[in-house]
Amino acid sequence: MTDVHTPREQAAAKGEETSPFRITGTGPDESGTGAGTGQSGWLRWGWRQLTSMRTALVLLFLLALGSVPGSVLPQQGADPGAVQQYFASHPSLAPWLNHLGLFNVFAAPWFAAIYLLLFTSLVGCVVPRTFKLAGSARTPPPRAPRNLSRLPHSASYPSPLAPGAAVDAAAAMLGGQRFRLRRPASGDTGHWVSAEKGYLREVGNLLFHLALLGVLVSIALGGLFGYKADKLLVEGQGFSNTLGALDEFHPGRLVSGSDLAPFSLTLNRFSASYLTSGESRGQPSDFNASVSYSPSPGAPARTYNIRINDPLSVDSTKVYLIGHGYAPVFRVTDAHGNVAYSEATPFIPANTGTFLSDGVVKAPDASLGFMGVFVPTAVSVGGTLESAFPAADFPAVSLIGYSGNLGLNSGASQSVYQLNTAGMTKISGSPHLMLPGQTWALPGGRGAITFVGVKQWVSLAITYDPGQVPALVCGILALGGLLLSFLIRRRRVFVRAVPATSGGGSVVTVGGLARTDASGGFEEEFAELAAELAAGAGAAQPKPEPNNQSETGA
Amino acid sequence: MFRAKRRTVVTSAAVAAVLLAGALVVTLTQGSGQASGVTYVDGDNSQQVYAAGHRALAPDFTGTSLTGTPIRLASYRGKVVVLNFWGSWCGPCRAEGPTLAVLSQQYGSKGVSFLGDDVGDTNANALAFTHDVGISYPSVSDNSYSIVQDFSRVASVGYTPTTVVIDRTGHIAGLVIGTVSVQAMTTILNDVAAN
Numbered sequence: 001m002t003d004v005h006t007p008r009e010q011a012a013a014k015g016e017e018t019s020p021f022r023i024t025g026t027g028p029d030e031s032g033t034g035a036g037t038g039q040s041g042w043l044r045w046g047w048r049q050l051t052s053m054r055t056a057l058v059l060l061f062l063l064a065l066g067s068v069p070g071s072v073l074p075q076q077g078a079d080p081g082a083v084q085q086y087f088a089s090h091p092s093l094a095p096w097l098n099h100l101g102l103f104n105v106f107a108a109p110w111f112a113a114i115y116l117l118l119f120t121s122l123v124g125c126v127v128p129r130t131f132k133l134a135g136s137a138r139t140p141p142p143r144a145p146r147n148l149s150r151l152p153h154s155a156s157y158p159s160p161l162a163p164g165a166a167v168d169a170a171a172a173m174l175g176g177q178r179f180r181l182r183r184p185a186s187g188d189t190g191h192w193v194s195a196e197k198g199y200l201r202e203v204g205n206l207l208f209h210l211a212l213l214g215v216l217v218s219i220a221l222g223g224l225f226g227y228k229a230d231k232l233l234v235e236g237q238g239f240s241n242t243l244g245a246l247d248e249f250h251p252g253r254l255v256s257g258s259d260l261a262p263f264s265l266t267l268n269r270f271s272a273s274y275l276t277s278g279e280s281r282g283q284p285s286d287f288n289a290s291v292s293y294s295p296s297p298g299a300p301a302r303t304y305n306i307r308i309n310d311p312l313s314v315d316s317t318k319v320y321l322i323g324h325g326y327a328p329v330f331r332v333t334d335a336h337g338n339v340a341y342s343e344a345t346p347f348i349p350a351n352t353g354t355f356l357s358d359g360v361v362k363a364p365d366a367s368l369g370f371m372g373v374f375v376p377t378a379v380s381v382g383g384t385l386e387s388a389f390p391a392a393d394f395p396a397v398s399l400i401g402y403s404g405n406l407g408l409n410s411g412a413s414q415s416v417y418q419l420n421t422a423g424m425t426k427i428s429g430s431p432h433l434m435l436p437g438q439t440w441a442l443p444g445g446r447g448a449i450t451f452v453g454v455k456q457w458v459s460l461a462i463t464y465d466p467g468q469v470p471a472l473v474c475g476i477l478a479l480g481g482l483l484l485s486f487l488i489r490r491r492r493v494f495v496r497a498v499p500a501t502s503g504g505g506s507v508v509t510v511g512g513l514a515r516t517d518a519s520g521g522f523e524e525e526f527a528e529l530a531a532e533l534a535a536g537a538g539a540a541q542p543k544p545e546p547n548n549q550s551e552t553g554a
Numbered sequence: 555m556f557r558a559k560r561r562t563v564v565t566s567a568a569v570a571a572v573l574l575a576g577a578l579v580v581t582l583t584q585g586s587g588q589a590s591g592v593t594y595v596d597g598d599n600s601q602q603v604y605a606a607g608h609r610a611l612a613p614d615f616t617g618t619s620l621t622g623t624p625i626r627l628a629s630y631r632g633k634v635v636v637l638n639f640w641g642s643w644c645g646p647c648r649a650e651g652p653t654l655a656v657l658s659q660q661y662g663s664k665g666v667s668f669l670g671d672d673v674g675d676t677n678a679n680a681l682a683f684t685h686d687v688g689i690s691y692p693s694v695s696d697n698s699y700s701i702v703q704d705f706s707r708v709a710s711v712g713y714t715p716t717t718v719v720i721d722r723t724g725h726i727a728g729l730v731i732g733t734v735s736v737q738a739m740t741t742i743l744n745d746v747a748a749n
Contacts, residue, residue, distance in 0.1 A: 238698035243712030244639070244673060245699035257712045264700055297704060331678075338685075342678035364648065365682035411649030411733055 050117065051124030059118040066114055070105035073097065106223070119216050126209040133202045140182040141196035144494035148511030151494070153523060155530040156509040159537035163191040163497035163506040166537055170495040170508065171195075173536050177529075179493065191506075192496040198515075204484020211481055214474030222467030227251040227260070229462040234327045234344045235455045238266030240297075241317070241462065261315035261464065265293040268303075270324060270456040274390050282353060282390055289321050289458045306460075316464065323459035325349050325357055328374050328397050329452040332363040335445055340366035344455045347374045348417055354387035360419040361399075362406055366447050369402045369419045373431070376454075385433065395454045397434050401427035403446050490515040491522055493529060508537065600731045601738050602710065603745065609725035612637075612718070613704035617694035620677045620684070625669070625694045628724070634666045634746050635720040636739070639702060639711065640693075641675045642683040647715040650733040651687040654717075657739055658691050666743060671696045673714055721746050 049055055074082030083103050087094040094103075101108030148154050159166040171193040175181055179195035230248040231239055239245040241264065243257040251259075273286040289306040295314050304312045312319040325347060332341035340363045347359030354375070361370040375387035378396035385398050404424035408414060432440050439450040494511040501507075510533060512526035604610075612635075616626045627635070638654055640647035658668035670693030672680045677695055684693065696702065705711035709726050711718060717734050719742050721727040728742040 239674075240699040240703035242699055242703035242706045244702045244706070244714050244716075257706055257710070260706075262703060262707070264698060264703070266698070297700065334682075338682065339678045340682040343676045362643075363682075365642075365679075365686045408645050409648045409651075411646045413645050416643065 047124065050121050052121075053125075056118065056121045056125065059114055059121060062114045063111075063118060066105060066111050069097075069102045073102055073105075075106075076104040115216070119213070122209060122213050122216070126206065126213060129206055129209065133206050136202065137199060141180060141194040141492055143182065143184075144192035144194045144496055145511065148494050148496055148509045151511035151513050153512035153526040154510060155527070155534075156507060157530070157534035157537065158500060158505060159497065159508050160505045161537060162504070163499055166497040166506045166508050167191040167193050167495055169536055170497075170510075170533050173533060174493060174495070190496070191498070192494065195493045195495075196491070197493075198488050198490035201485050201488040201490050204481045204486075204488065207481030208478050208485060209481075211474045211478035215471050215478065218467035218471035218474055220467070221470065222252070222465040224252045224254045225259075226463070226465040226467065227255045228464075230322075231460045231462060232346055232457055233265075233267045233460060234346060234457045235267055235270055236344075238264060240264040246462070261317040262296050263293055263314045263317070264297070265291050265312075265314075265319065265460075266301075267291055267458060270458050272324060272391070272456075284390070287321060287324065289324075289460075291319075306458075316466070318463050320461040320463065321458055322461045325457050325459075326355065326374055326376060326392065326395070327455045327457045328359075328372070328395070329455060330361050330370075331450045331452055332361065332366050332368055332447060333449075334363075334366035334368070334447045338366075340364075340368070340447070342452075344457075346416075346457045347372065351387070353390065355390040356387040358417075360417060361449070362408065362416070362419065363447075364406045364408045367403055367405065368442070368447055368449070369404075369406050369421070369424060370399045370449060371402070371419055372397050372399045374454075385431075392454050392456075395436060397451050398431040399434065399440070399449065400431050401440075401442055401449070403427055403442075489522060491525070493526070495533065508533070601728070601742075602731075603728035603742055604726065606721075606727075609721065609727055610708040612720045612724055612726050613701075613708060614724075615694070615701045615704065617696065617701065619692040620672060620681050620695055621692075623692070625692060627669075627720075630667050630669070630720075631724050632722055634722060634727075634743065636661070636666060636668045636743070637671060637718045637720060638668070638715060638734075639671045639673060639696075639705075639717070640715045641673050642679040643675060644714050646733045648683065648687075650715060650717075651683065651689060653734055653736055653739075655687050655689045657734075657736065657743075658689070661743060664747060666747065667691070669694070671701050673697070673699050673702055719743065719746055 074086050076083050086103075087098075097103060101110065105111055145151065149156075159169075161169060171181055171183065174193065174195040177197075179197045180199075182194040184190060184192060228248075228250045229241075229246040231246055233239060241260050241262065243249060243260070267289060269290045271286075271288050271290075272284055275281055275283045275285050287308055290303065291306055291312065292301045292303045293312065293314060294301045306312050306319060306321045308321055311321070327344040327346045329344045330341065331339060334340045341361065345359055345361050347357035349355050349357045350373075354377075357374045359372050359374065361368075361372065363369065373385060374397050375385055375395065376392040377387050377389035377394050379386050379388040385396065402419065402421050402424035406414075407420045407423055414420060427442055427444075427446065434440060434451040436451055436453050439448050441448045492513045492515060494513075495508060496511075497506045497508045499506050510526075510530045512522065512529070514522040612627065614626070614628045616624065619625050627637075636654075636657070640651075642648065654668065662668070668691040670684075670689070670691065672693040673696050675695075675697060680693060680695075684690075694701065702711055705718065709718065709729060710716075710731060711729065713731050715733065716729060716731050717739070718729045719727045719739075727746045730738050730742070
């Protein structure tokens with residue numbers, strides 16, 4: 001018996017694993033690995049700091065913290081209108097928030113800095129860990145320590161077999177339980193076997209880290225190659241998925257206009273159902289946008305019903321239904337009776353419960369403009385026009401007319417929902433109420449406006465996110481890896497046999513060691529294992545060895 | 555003590571990471587809330603000219619004019635074509651209308667044809683404008699932007715207005731993104747007409 005324990009093996013046998021998430025010292029001199037002095041030392045120290053678990057956690061926390069304003073404050077990318085409103089209502093605070101990039105959090109440099117540092121930190125952690133795992137997967141368990149009774153768990157039993165045969169039997173049993181085995185080399189004396197199990201724990205740990213990296217990469221993919229766009233479409237209207245046709249377009253950093261999926265889509269009909277009785281009367285019960293689309297120019301048209309949470313998927317691009325409203329149809333004639341405007345005009349709901357909506361009609365070629373209120377179910381509340389129900393049961397519009405220069409021909413861009421009345425004069429004192437089919441002949445022979453009828457519009461969100469599926473897969477893998485690393489423990493079992501002092505046979509000692517902190521329950525497993533080993537040798541129940549060590553770890 | 559601490563730390567990190575990843579995925583993939591704002595993207599008044607041999611073939615199209623007559627781009631082969639993408643709802647388009655009306659008269663006698671592509675519009679609105687400004691050349695009705703989509707695959711066509719100059723062989727010789735000026739169009743047209 002000439003077992004020689006190297007300090008390293010002993011350290012390994014005691015279960016002191018070196019974590020890639022190192023707990024670091026406070027300076028380069030304390031790094032403990034003989035880091036050089038000066039610049040390289042500091043670099044090394046910095047790298048250790050960056051790849052330490054503490055830093056990764058701080059970065060994760062900062063990332064979570066940074067996302068908070070992204071969901072609390074209106075974001076330029078998601079809703080520029082809301083950002084403008086915020087500026088209007090918080091004139092002193094908003095510019096400061098804007099300086100900090102809080103209206104565009106996910107594109108802000110500081111957010112990117114956290115993101116990239118976290119990425120680097122994870123890479124710096126995972127890469128060494130991969131090598132370590134690959135190494136440990138090839139390394140056999142260490143030699144059995146000389147005195148197994150010093151291990152946290154140990155037991156011994158007499159065996160009728162000779163020491164060699166007793167260890168052989170134990171090895172066969174352990175091998176059958178899928179332990180990885182190590183036997184003495186040919187020159188060694190002594191009879192022992194080392195067995196180790198639970199390598200999947202490291203695999204799970206690694207999987208978790210890799211999957212976390214994968215989530216970050218997926219999000220980056222979406223940010224670089226994905227895009228988001230909005231399009232408002234009135235019944236009967238169509239559009240082709242091209243830059244010019246989109247109302248809002250938020251491309252990823254590497255997206256150009258020609259990268260858009262070349263589909264076209266027409267809204268045939270939109271229907272919304274509302275509850276007509278009960279407490280939640282007026283609440284929507286169903287939305288359905290019936291569309292026909294063709295995946296590429298010239299391809300045959302198909303039909304689809306887009307509903308809430310049931311987007312149209314075309315060419316890996318998703319088309320979601322995100323809003324709807326009414327578009328009263330108007331026809332405006334000029335002073336000579338020529339048609340100057342004939343169009344379904346989207347009005348924006350001011351009250352999403354009753355769909356009382358605001359809008360404007362611009363007929364620059366008749367020098368006429370109108371500001372209007374549309375109500376789907378008109379009622380008079382104390383002389384004021386109100387809507388009683390969101391469905392178009394008794395639609396009406398109330399218009400205020402203006403004549404003069406709308407300012408459109410100056411070349412400046414205008415919102416289609418706002419009328420610039422600076423160069424215009426009000427036609428009538430009070431709003432003019434109209435029902436479908438009615439015409440308002442404007443005083444002074446300025447022309448006329450007809451409320452032809454009502455159509456509905458939908459607001460569609462067109463999104464392409466190549467990172468969505470990978471992010472989901474990586475999220476699931478991360479969870480799986482985490483479970484593996486928590487549920488599986490790395491443990492070692494050693495068996496030594498020496499000839500019995502009297503008679504034939506041998507005395508077999510079994511030692512056990514849980515290598516990882518997730519060691520709860522190993523005591524029972526060890527006891528069962530020892531019992532099985534003893535039973536395999538035809539011995540009675542093993543008796544626990546007096547244990548010298550009461551606790552492991554520091 | 556230290557081990558227990560580390561385990562707690564690992565657990566909380568993992569939970570935080572998964573929650574965070576989920577939150578990020580949700581935040582970055584969800585649609586925005588409301589349609590809002592201006593319904594077109596402004597051009598940036600830039601101008602591009604392509605040398606002969608480096609010109610993309612203009613995609614052919616057939617369509618119907620605002621007054622109902624059929625229009626086919628290929629039938630203009632052999633002539634220089636100025637194709638203006640516009641809409642009566644678009645301020646910059648309305649501003650450049652008179653310029654195009656004048657240019658179309660000046661260059662009409664020099665074998666240059668003008669053609670409009672009216673996007674996101676109704677025929678009634680568009681005709682009211684062309685009548686108002688005195689544009690006599692035809693426009694193809696392209697309410698759904700399908701011709702724009704075809705052109706966007708080969709050139710920087712997307713903004714409204716954009717004006718494309720097509721040479722006699724049907725290739726895109728140059729374009730102006732945003733409001734055209736007489737000077738910019740003269741430069742491109744003289745260059746194309748000379749070759």
